[in-house]
Amino acid sequence: MTATLETSVARSTSDTAVALSGVSKVFGHGSSAVAALDGVDLRVKPGEFVCLLGASGCGKSTLLNLVAGLDSPTAGSIELSTSRPAVMFQEPALMPWLTASRNVELALRFAGVGRADRRRQAGELLELVRLGDVAGKRPHELSGGMRQRVALARSLASTLASGDAPGLLLMDEPFAALDAITRDVLQAELLRVWETTNTAIIFVTHDVREAVRLGQRVVLLSSRPGRVVREWSVDGVTDSVAVLDEINTHLREVISGHAS
Template identity: 65%
Template sequence: MTATIEQTPRPRSAASAVRLHGVGKIFGTGAAAVTALHEIDLDVRPGEFVCLLGASGCGKSTLLNLIAGLDEPTTGSVTRTAARPSFMFQEAALLPWLTAARNVELPLRLGGLSRAARHRRAGELLELVRLGGMHARRPHELSGGMRQRVSLARALAATGTGPDGPGLLLMDEPFAALDAITRDVLQAELLRIQAATGITIVFVTHDVREAVRLADRVVLLSSRPGTVVREWAVDDDRERLHGEITARLRQVITSHAA
């Protein structure tokens, strides 16, 4: 099953939503130190969908944490001009005692919005992710795909997307635990939602086909220490691009194993 969506190209500013210059990250000290990232240079434009691709352990998740401001780089600088970022993970991580609507309202409540404003915005976001009739359901009453939709709505609420302008969404393999059909549908839904909101997305994956389907640009990281090996702008010839990126990824993995 393949869900399709028409997208209207959006003009993008030349300014960066996120800029990383010479970023390195070392964990530990002395002989026990581990260099996770080395000399990362990356610009993400407002409204752009960038996929970070690489083998397990190459530092993709560490890079997301640096972009989010959850950790500081050891070297280099991270500059973020987009609205506040939010995360979406492989697990939905919903609060089981709250309804879908209340889970979406949580970051709005922490942000100081009134009850009426929270209720209205949560309703809008649940409609956006096609769960308008599920606002009173608790997580155990929802399928895995539905829980991820609620998680996406909550992440969008946390970014400030809406009257304050598009935000920054950081996604760490959010569909990896889903079955193939649900993953396919949610990938198409994510494209629809990005087209509707103009949000900037940085998306971590190890799946080349997923990266080529979703991204405006694919960034390949080397094995540890992670650094940018190459970038590709995604064009209409996705099958050719899939083959090219897969071959380059295999080279990266093989050279590391050697």
């Protein structure tokens, strides 16, 4: 069954979902200080799908945490057109004692949505991720891929609940722990859900193929401290092999620099 999402989402007149200007982040003080990000400028449009690539430890997850409001930048500014960005991690982090439906409802409850509307919207979102028939099951009764789809529905519930601006979804390698077949299925599902909801997405991955398949734009961060060093527009590319080769070449250079 294909769901029609009835949740009211007003489209902002702003041409920016999130804008980072000169964002830097330093952990610690004095000689023990570690610079994670340095002067990052990044702008994501409403409904745009942007993938972040870079070596391990280059600050990709730190950047997501700053955008999510889980931490504050040391310097620079972050402007959002939505007050409720949602974060989806590698682990689904579902409440094991709650059903799939109640896990989704929990995000809506925190957003102040009334009980009747919570149930309706949770049902719509589970239908959207093709899990309407397992709404009453608990996480241990679901496969790993199903649990991640419940987590996706919950994240969408959180970011769409504000209703006064386009949604913003921050995804930190959400499919990395899954097998190749399940990952391929969920990538296709994510694209379908993204096209349905027009939610802006910042997606962190180490997989260049995943970035090119999913993103409209691929942004490469340098080794620590992370800076934006290259960007590629990959929306509708006809020669994906050439783009993959070019991105892989620059990513290897970044990783080599990180290791030296």
